[in-house]
Amino acid sequence: MPKTIFEWDYSDYPGAKTYPHLFKPIQIGNLIIPNRIKYTATEENLNGLDGFVTDQGAAYLAQRAKGVVGGLCFMQGVYMDEARMGQGYVGQAAAWDDKFVPGLKRLADAIHDALAVAGIQLMDCGRVGAVDVEYGHGPSAVPQRLRIFRPMKEMTKDEIKAMIQQHVDAAKRGVEAGFDIMEISGIVGYLVSNFVSSYTNRRTDEYGGDIRGRMQAVIEIIQGVKAVIPEDMPLGIRLCAEELLDDVRGNTAEESMESYKIAEEAGVDYISCTLGWQESIYPVISRDIPMGNWIHLAKRAKEHVKVPISMAYRLFKPELPNEKIGAGELDIWEMCRPMIADPLMPKKVLEGKEEEIRHCVACNLCLARLFRDAPMTCYINPICAHEANAEFADPQPAEEEKEIMIVGAGPAGLECAYLAARRGHEVHVYDKRAEIGGTLNEARHAPYGDDELWTCVEYQKVMCEKAGVNFHLGTEVTEELIEEEMPDSVVLATGPIYPGLAVPGGDSDKIVYLADVMSGKADVGKKVVVWGNRKPGIGCALHLAKQGKKVTLVGKDKTAGFDVNPSFKWRYYIYMRQNGIVAYNDCVIEEISDAGIVVKTYDGYRWPINCDTIVLAQREPNESLKKAVQSEGIELFVVGDALIPRNLSSAVHDGYRIGMRI
Amino acid sequence: MPVDAEKEITRLYKALHSAQDEIGKTYYRWRKVALEFAGDNVKPLDVALRAAEVFGKDIGKSFLPRMNWLKGEEGFMMILGKALAGLWITDGGLATAEKGENPGEIFIKCTRDPWPTWAKEFGVSMEEVALCRERMYQSVLEDVSMFMNIPLKIELEKAISRGQGETVMRLYKTE
Ligand SMILES: Cc1cc2nc3c(=O)[nH]c(=O)nc-3n(C[C@H](O)[C@H](O)[C@H](O)COP(=O)(O)O)c2cc1C
Ligand code: SF4
Numbered sequence: 001m002p003k004t005i006f007e008w009d010y011s012d013y014p015g016a017k018t019y020p021h022l023f024k025p026i027q028i029g030n031l032i033i034p035n036r037i038k039y040t041a042t043e044e045n046l047n048g049l050d051g052f053v054t055d056q057g058a059a060y061l062a063q064r065a066k067g068v069v070g071g072l073c074f075m076q077g078v079y080m081d082e083a084r085m086g087q088g089y090v091g092q093a094a095a096w097d098d099k100f101v102p103g104l105k106r107l108a109d110a111i112h113d114a115l116a117v118a119g120i121q122l123m124d125c126g127r128v129g130a131v132d133v134e135y136g137h138g139p140s141a142v143p144q145r146l147r148i149f150r151p152m153k154e155m156t157k158d159e160i161k162a163m164i165q166q167h168v169d170a171a172k173r174g175v176e177a178g179f180d181i182m183e184i185s186g187i188v189g190y191l192v193s194n195f196v197s198s199y200t201n202r203r204t205d206e207y208g209g210d211i212r213g214r215m216q217a218v219i220e221i222i223q224g225v226k227a228v229i230p231e232d233m234p235l236g237i238r239l240c241a242e243e244l245l246d247d248v249r250g251n252t253a254e255e256s257m258e259s260y261k262i263a264e265e266a267g268v269d270y271i272s273c274t275l276g277w278q279e280s281i282y283p284v285i286s287r288d289i290p291m292g293n294w295i296h297l298a299k300r301a302k303e304h305v306k307v308p309i310s311m312a313y314r315l316f317k318p319e320l321p322n323e324k325i326g327a328g329e330l331d332i333w334e335m336c337r338p339m340i341a342d343p344l345m346p347k348k349v350l351e352g353k354e355e356e357i358r359h360c361v362a363c364n365l366c367l368a369r370l371f372r373d374a375p376m377t378c379y380i381n382p383i384c385a386h387e388a389n390a391e392f393a394d395p396q397p398a399e400e401e402k403e404i405m406i407v408g409a410g411p412a413g414l415e416c417a418y419l420a421a422r423r424g425h426e427v428h429v430y431d432k433r434a435e436i437g438g439t440l441n442e443a444r445h446a447p448y449g450d451d452e453l454w455t456c457v458e459y460q461k462v463m464c465e466k467a468g469v470n471f472h473l474g475t476e477v478t479e480e481l482i483e484e485e486m487p488d489s490v491v492l493a494t495g496p497i498y499p500g501l502a503v504p505g506g507d508s509d510k511i512v513y514l515a516d517v518m519s520g521k522a523d524v525g526k527k528v529v530v531w532g533n534r535k536p537g538i539g540c541a542l543h544l545a546k547q548g549k550k551v552t553l554v555g556k557d558k559t560a561g562f563d564v565n566p567s568f569k570w571r572y573y574i575y576m577r578q579n580g581i582v583a584y585n586d587c588v589i590e591e592i593s594d595a596g597i598v599v600k601t602y603d604g605y606r607w608p609i610n611c612d613t614i615v616l617a618q619r620e621p622n623e624s625l626k627k628a629v630q631s632e633g634i635e636l637f638v639v640g641d642a643l644i645p646r647n648l649s650s651a652v653h654d655g656y657r658i659g660m661r662i
Numbered sequence: 663m664p665v666d667a668e669k670e671i672t673r674l675y676k677a678l679h680s681a682q683d684e685i686g687k688t689y690y691r692w693r694k695v696a697l698e699f700a701g702d703n704v705k706p707l708d709v710a711l712r713a714a715e716v717f718g719k720d721i722g723k724s725f726l727p728r729m730n731w732l733k734g735e736e737g738f739m740m741i742l743g744k745a746l747a748g749l750w751i752t753d754g755g756l757a758t759a760e761k762g763e764n765p766g767e768i769f770i771k772c773t774r775d776p777w778p779t780w781a782k783e784f785g786v787s788m789e790e791v792a793l794c795r796e797r798m799y800q801s802v803l804e805d806v807s808m809f810m811n812i813p814l815k816i817e818l819e820k821a822i823s824r825g826q827g828e829t830v831m832r833l834y835k836t837e
Contacts (some may be wrong), residue, residue, distance in 0.1 A: 145726045
């Protein structure tokens with residue numbers, strides 16, 4: 001008889017009717033999982049530097065456990081060697097000794113408290129490891145493509161045997177800690193994938209050679225772990241269906257499917273279908289890749305093996321996984337970033353509250369932070385990684401109820417508005433525009449997935465409505481209005497200003513504003529200079545280049561996209577190149593003439609650029625109304641780009657922080 | 663103020679060449695320091711070759727992100743050859759990569775090189791200049807060979823005399 005850990009009945013929930021395939025049980029090995037939802041293992045750098053679980057880590061996971069509504073909730077991958085060669089992140093949880101069991105048990109308990117199925121993942125980071133030691137280990141010492149990773153040492157046979165034993169020992173600790181399901185991580189360049197890939201495994205002994213030889217270490221891990229875990233504890237593995245390493249002679253798709261079959265033969269009970277490596281030159285999960293782009297790989301996997309197939313990778317909405325599960329092309333819907341951004345995402349789907357989901361915008365800031373040894377942060381979710389901090393996670397009603405005037409219905413103002421209203425304040429949001437969303441109304445027209453940024457405003461709108469925020473759209477706030485209303489507090493969320501160019505020819509009629517260009521109101525010529533080399537300028541340059549215009553980006557920052565996180569910035573550089581956009585960084589516009597502009601570098605070189613249009617995308621803080629508010633003695637807060645022009649994330653985080661304190 | 667193109671380009675050109683000149687000379691100044699520290703029992707050529715190895719190793723790492731097999735062996739060898747020629751150009755030389763007669767064979771040719779002139783100023787032999795470039799490129803290829811799992815070699819075929827003639831290096835796959 002297969003084991004059931006917690007009984008769940010979804011029949012009364014609206015989401016179970018809309019998405020029937022997501023909320024039906026599945027048997028994995030000898031365990032029944034009540035639904036098809038899995039929160040995938042996620043490093044968050046919240047553990048101690050010594051690998052012990054912390055309150056922050058436990059609180060983070062507890063929230064995600066609530067979100068899976070009885071499904072699978074995995075803790076992050078643990079490293080298993082005392083020498084720490086397998087440790088890829090400074091705050092990665094460890095399982096190389098029994099002393100870690102109590103901490104791991106805390107996580108299993110937290111998942112069980114939410115009546116969800118608790119999963120532990122074994123993850124030696126291999127090539128991506130050795131975060132705090134001199135060398136990484138792997139099947140062969142193939143030099144690193146990316147400099148941020150350590151040089152590699154080839155493992156001896158004894159070291160391979162020891163590594164396999166470490167997996168077995170860690171598995172025993174996982175069992176002792178009370179987990180229900182176990183997984184081996186073989187994704188994105190971690191040790192298991194290093195053995196499997198022809199790119200990184202050049203061995204000629206029994207652990208190398210053809211795909212079977214390259215799978216030998218994996219087979220021994222699977223069999224070793226299987227031997228020490230209970231019969232009703234399923235074992236899964238995450239393996240690449242496509243490595244996307246053709247440029248460095250990695251595995252073919254056929255070899256990858258062969259690795260699936262070998263893992264199945266060796267005894268795994270399910271396979272999580274993954275793709276891409278840290279070292280791949282192709283993007284996999286950033287916003288420029290459409291949702292659902294990779295789902296065909298799950299179908300391919302199912303054609304090769306009989307065990308259940310789970311998959312994540314840009315499956316941010318329930319429709320597609322529901323459809324694919326119904327069609328027998330997928331078994332389990334995995335999510336990582338959708339549940340970083342909104343831990344309760346699948347719960348909201350089940351409860352029929354999809355409009356309340358805060359959607360991930362696939363910016364990859366969360367990843368970028370990990371690789372810079374920082375605790376995880378989410379671009380769009382200010383509570384992420386602060387779950388243990390009640391001030392963030394559960395802001396209390398305000399001690400004194402205030403009447404709050406928020407000037408600006410962009411993301412910063414809206415975020416502040418709903419939270420302040422939820423805490424008992426009377427909140428009035430004003431905007432001179434007739435619609436909410438601020439500058440995002442235009443920014444979302446930039447190509448390569450920026451329309452997804454709008455989900456932030458959609459979420460905030462619903463939150464504001466629920467919290468009873470009062471809107472005064474199409475109303476410009478003036479000194480007189482402030483005097484008339486005399487609110488207790490004013491939050492200026494007015495967005496940035498786009499100053500003109502104080503140079504000869506600065507009054508030229510070639511000059512147009514960013515917002516007018518992005519909304520299609522401005523007449524833009526064939527040759528365009530965009531002034532301002534941060535994200536708004538880049539978005540505008542790409543938008544125009546896509547219309548066939550010849551675009552030059554000029555800006556003061558040393559590199560373009562200073563405000564874009566490194567895990568996304570490289571995408572923009574490629575797209576700029578592909579679209580023929582030339583960027584002159586560390587430069588100013590010195591002069592505007594009939595023919596175009598003169599650019600001047602920081603060290604004084606000058607040259608002309610012909611253009612018909614100059615777009616102002618360089619932003620400055622917005623000082624307007626500040627004095628008026630202060631002179632009335634009203635409490636004042638400034639948030640978002642009005643304070644310092646940054647990005648959507650800063651707007652949301654600023655808004656939230658003021659909303660919880662005001 | 664209209665841009666005086668001739669003036670701007672001349673300024674840039676002068677700045678580039680004096681920067682290259684300074685970099686070349688700085689290398690030889692450091693070489694002197696290294697020899698002083700190394701003492702009399704060490705051959706200057708050994709020190710210079712070791713330095714070339716260290717440079718090459720580090721430069722090799724920066725080649726790896728760009729290595730790409732998608733254009734097959736011929737394409738890969740040409741990209742690599744161009745990268746090596748490009749390195750010489752950055753160093754002030756005038757270099758090109760040309761396809762050889764044998765499959766995958768590339769010749770890197772430099773027709774003008776400021777390094778022998780700088781070397782002369784510091785009393786260093788031309789032979790050392792040529793051997794160092796060869797060693798540096800060999801060292802660049804070490805990581806590239808390991809990374810792509812292709813045994814690559816580069817050899818000096820002909821060395822330039824002081825600023826005249828042509829230096830030729832042959833890049834090829836050993837298997
Ligand atoms: C911040 C972060 C941490 C991750 N940590 C792990 C991990 O510990 N183990 C693992 O197998 N995958 C890890 N992944 C990969 C995810 O589990 C997932 O496969 C990937 O993000 C694609 O899914 P998504 O589009 O739903 O985010 C991580 C991903 C992110 C963004
Ligand atoms: S940081 Fe960006 S990619 Fe990561 S979960 Fe948040 S919104 Fe998504």
